Amino acid sequence: MECPRGEGEEVLVVRNKQVILKDYVCGFPKETDFEIKTSDVRLKVEEGSGGVIVKNIYLSVDPYMRLRMRKPQPNPSYFASYSPGSVVSGNGVARVVESGHPNYKKGDLVRGITGWEEYSVITTPDTLFKIQTTDIPPSFYLGILGATGLTAYVGLHEICSPKKGEYVFISAASGAVGHLVGQLAKLKGCYVVGSAGSDEKVDLLKSKCGFDEAFNYNKEQDLDAALKRYFPEGIDIYFENIGGKMLDAVLLNMRLHGRIAVCGLISQYNMDKPEGVKSLMLLVSKRLRMEGFMVADYYHMYPKFLDEAISYIREGKIVYVEDTVEGLESCPGALMGLFKGRNVGKQVVRVGQDEVIDK
Amino acid sequence: MECPRGEGEEVLVVRNKQVILKDYVCGFPKETDFEIKTSDVRLKVEEGSGGVIVKNIYLSVDPYMRLRMRKPQPNPSYFASYSPGSVVSGNGVARVVESGHPNYKKGDLVRGITGWEEYSVITTPDTLFKIQTTDIPPSFYLGILGATGLTAYVGLHEICSPKKGEYVFISAASGAVGHLVGQLAKLKGCYVVGSAGSDEKVDLLKSKCGFDEAFNYNKEQDLDAALKRYFPEGIDIYFENIGGKMLDAVLLNMRLHGRIAVCGLISQYNMDKPEGVKSLMLLVSKRLRMEGFMVADYYHMYPKFLDEAISYIREGKIVYVEDTVEGLESCPGALMGLFKGRNVGKQVVRVGQDEVIDK
Incomplete structure (x- = not known):
């Protein structure tokens, strides 16, 4: 200097x-x-x-x-x-x-x-x-008190309007946004399952973040079958971070009037040509809503969100990784x-x- | 007998x-x-x-x-x-x-x-x-006074909430539902363009159904370019009857906060394996909502719709083909x-x- x-x-x-x-x-x-x-x-x-x-x-x-x-x-x-x-x-x-x-x-x-x-x-x-x-x-x-936390909050609450008892699936669930979405959904009384890429992450979701279930997608030959195992009744809310094959498998397992918050499609970001998603007809037959969002549209909600999130941290209701x-x-x-x-x-x-x- | x-x-x-x-x-x-x-x-x-x-x-x-x-x-x-x-x-x-x-x-x-x-x-x-x-x-x-008409009505009004001046695109626009959607959108003050499969259908849409523009998709090498020609400002509302390549081209041309009512994907019904739709990342970046619907969920609106549609017919405000x-x-x-x-x-x-x- x-x-x-x-x-x-x-x-x-x-x-x-x-x-x-x-x-x-x-x-x-x-x-x-x-x-x-x-x-x-x-x-x-x-x-x-x-x-x-x-x-x-x-x-x-x-x-x-x-x-x-x-x-x-x-x-x-x-x-x-x-x-x-x-x-x-x-x-x-x-x-x-x-x-x-x-x-x-x-x-x-x-x-x-x-x-x-x-x-x-x-x-x-x-x-x-x-x-x-x-x-x-x-x-x-x-993270939790910034755009990441607000993304989890608005994606779940504003886009998906979760109700107590609904079935929620989160991909990339141990990621920055995913692990918060799951905990917010648990606070709302939902049944929450996440997918992640290693057994350690799966353990973390179940033992520290309070997810009801989690699975390692790298160990699943058939994502459709895995989702059927964890959601025999189907999925009401899908928080989408991944895209591609996972989205196709989820569409097969959505319930009537399900909601999909499209936060990101990380599996596609490094591809020159993205994978095609084939099961979109299920949007019609199951009356699904699929909605992309960006947190920048919701900054007006930040003060309210911040108060809430700070309370969750102080009361130990949310674990932030x-x-x-x-x-x-x-x-x-x-x-x-x-x-x-x-x-x-x-x-x-x-x-x-x-x-x-x-x- | x-x-x-x-x-x-x-x-x-x-x-x-x-x-x-x-x-x-x-x-x-x-x-x-x-x-x-x-x-x-x-x-x-x-x-x-x-x-x-x-x-x-x-x-x-x-x-x-x-x-x-x-x-x-x-x-x-x-x-x-x-x-x-x-x-x-x-x-x-x-x-x-x-x-x-x-x-x-x-x-x-x-x-x-x-x-x-x-x-x-x-x-x-x-x-x-x-x-x-x-x-x-x-x-x-x-047709106009049955499930077909109600489909057009709820798909446009309930799913897409059109506002005066918005840009509306309808595929399979000369079909049973499509030609009604376009006329309902015109009654709402929207700018309406339809695609159809022959020049005769295009003429019908423009001369009889009052569409602002229409084009024959069979004559277009590049659907993206065609949509850019008809929607230099982009599309606010897409009434989806087709799917596949058309949906991909439309996604490229949607405006921020656009709405897509998925009524059907007729291009896919006879395929064993549906085509993949590749541009779904645009749902996020443009904050698009894509929603499937079936008219059966809206039969409670039928009496109100019927009164309105009968008036339109009697007053000559809608042409039914x-x-x-x-x-x-x-x-x-x-x-x-x-x-x-x-x-x-x-x-x-x-x-x-x-x-x-x-x-």
Whole structure:
């Protein structure tokens, strides 16, 4: 950290390590799709400029980021592609180090759109959210208390309207969103089954997250048969994170008037040509509703959700599972891991020490 | 018609020609899947038995009937398969010739579940509906004033909630349901485009049914490009009758928060293995809702719908297109025609003379 003299005042200039997306990604993301670059950043914003500079502490690694690494799509895809040569942007928890915005001051802990870098210069701080609690780990604001938690909440409650006693199935159930959906559905009095990719994850769902049942889809030859075993009465609500063959198998097992919240289709993100889903006629015969959603449409519900979720955490009603790796350089590998099923729960990268948190 | 003497009373016994489904149908239905049989039917029901005997006048021929000709499906399909060796059942308009039910008397004109036969013995007449109007052709009660019309009405209004100015696309638009959906959407102030399989049908949609635009999908190399031409702003509402490639192309062109009412997937009914639909990720990114429905869930809305639809007919606000062929023997061919695009509008078979209608 150097302290060169500006004209008449001291301005800190620091080295800023960044993860740069080199080019659009084809197939599974690879280490070589990224490079680590270091450049200088001047820790100074003009007062009243509205800008804020933050030092990142935790960064969120999410499946949708892979979609932003595609070539811009011919039809608007609503996942704006990253620009090759630029830092990968995403959610982070960070400490304000300089502020030109009246709502933020140096030392504030915030959550918002930052980037895979040590320091982020944020020119539109309206997307920032000040973290006020001191009894909850700040990283939770990337997961259960952030977009991830709100995604689980609105996907289940707003899209599927669960009723007590209904049968709920969740794919990628040990993932960031999935394990929360299951617990929210249990709180609502539903019967909850999840699928995951390893026996350890299955154990976690049953023993820690209170799922009624869970199964390892890698051990099932026939997904339709597996679902029939766990849902002899059929499925009322499917929380869809996977797509492809799993969706076809679920459609066969949905009950009349079932609801499918389409949160993501992670099995398809690395495919040039997605798999076709064949059983859509069952939408008609079983009168199913299948609805895609994005959490950004529900940010107005965040304050209500946050109160509720903080209570659940404080009362121990929800277990939140986090998978933290260390160091900015781990970001690409953490993203790759999402598509190999390496993460358990929410994938977070710890990128920096923080004087308050680490005290 | 013979008049043998029963014990103490005269009972009419008449010859009853029937279309029998010989066996489950594979692929496109063929003439040889059916046979015409003639047997005797005794025109007598015990008073108070609840049964009714009707003489059929018009029979409805609908795409869903093909689904009932499949082998019973391993998963409940909610389209109960017909029994090979039995008469094909479906909607009909008929004259009551004998009644053991207090609500119906000889001479009543009714609509309900009858069969591809000259006379039907109806043991559950609760499904019958007495036709009261005299200024509207009775066959309309199989189409615009029957399940067909109600399907168009609930699919558009209940599933898609159209708003003035929205962009509506209808596939199989010159079919029984499609041409009505388009006109209902026009009455709501929407911009309406339909696809159909011939230039004549396209002309009909534009010149008689008041569609803003229509196109012949057989002349389009690239359905995506065709939709982009007709919907430069994208599609808010898709009324889905077709499935397969058309659905994929439509998904590419839906607007944010679009709604898709899945009424049927006629392109898939004769396939052993349905085509896969690949663009489902767009459900998420565009926040689309796709909902299957069956008219049977909405029969409670029939009285309200009927009043409205009768007004539209009397005021000339809706044009109803009927495709009538003559003679019971035409039923199999009429069904086959649905899948070759031979029908224009609602396919009906006129099976008998009627003393009142033909007066």
